[in-house]
């Protein structure tokens with residue numbers, strides 16, 4: 239395994255539990271990337287091709303244990319905007335495509351959620367489980383170790399292949415370690431590891447900043463600006479407001495940038511934009527700032543499974559803005575592919591499509 243994010247750690251746990259001898263290499267520490275620095279919302283992906291993976295992930299989270307606590311109930315996601323006429327087509331579309339979300343227009347958003355500014359439009363999605371950002375990844379790492387997987391932190395590795403077959407990995411000191419299969423789950427850095435020539439680049443980083451704050455009257459719901467639901471399929475480079483609150487701490491987001499941002503430079507604009515939706519954000523001091531990169535693929539969907547041309551080489555990446563929500567379900571599919579079980583990976587999500 240290459241990469242100790244949510245995907246790599248869940249894969250390591252599943253494979254080790256299925257009797258595979260697993261060693262996971264993480265170049266930094268477990269959950270050092272987006273899997274430890276995200277907004278912390280387990281969220282419906284609003285993409286028909288991914289709802290099965292999301293439902294499987296929800297179930298995995300309920301059974302995860304090892305320090306992870308799945309909230310009993312969703313908190314409700316309020317999609318907010320300034321113009322009701324602009325929000326309504328989105329609501330109607332989501333209501334038709336995903337009845338389970340019960341997309342419901344709110345006549346008086348400020349009454350449903352007093353933290354919101356009074357003149358906003360909003361609809362509610364019955365979705366959203368706030369969790370601590372790194373909790374799921376840490377729990378899967380603990381579970382992987384308990385099942386016998388070895389986790390090596392602080393070592394960056396690259397896959398090695400010979401004659402169209404993966405032979406193992408190479409460490410920075412040039413040592414090679416043999417392996418029957420290598421799974422690259424290195425988030426946005428996966429493309430470069432699979433193909434150092436740069437010819438194969440289906441996954442790129444899309445950097446986001448989160449501002450963590452303690453509000454005196456935090457919202458009860460998770461809040462998202464209209465438009466965020468199109469991220470997986472359309473991508474965007476403009477900032478979009480989001481606010482996820484758990485245990486009195488709110489994560490305010492976020493940006494969608496191709497280059498790593500300086501969080502302190504971006505934060506004031508995020509707070510200013512956010513205060514249009516939640517007025518008490520103005521003047522609130524940040525508790526902490528963090529930046530991390532979403533692994534975004536060229537068509538906005540994950541890349542899962544074997545790579546043609548190199549036997550024994552697998553990838554699991556490209557989960558964009560919803561990797562924590564989808565991670566365990568995807569990891570299970572790739573674990574089954576590694577184990578040689580019937581591949582249940584939909585062709586539209588197969589890594590081989592690129």
Ligand SMILES: Cc1cc2nc3c(=O)[nH]c(=O)nc-3n(C[C@H](O)[C@H](O)[C@H](O)COP(=O)(O)OP(=O)(O)OC[C@H]3O[C@@H](n4cnc5c(N)ncnc54)[C@H](O)[C@@H]3O)c2cc1C
Nearest residue numbers: 241243244245265271273276277279395425446561562563
């Ligand atoms: C601002 C922001 C907010 C987000 N909020 C949410 C949210 O609320 N809900 C949600 O579901 N998703 C959210 N996401 C998306 C989610 O965080 C990601 O999709 C997910 O964490 C990706 O997981 P991963 O395991 O693929 O990659 P990563 O978490 O990036 O893990 C990859 C790991 O590989 C390691 N690595 C890289 N190269 C090597 C190498 N050569 N050798 C060894 N290790 C290597 C890295 O150090 C890293 O730890 C958010 C993302 C951002 C940026």
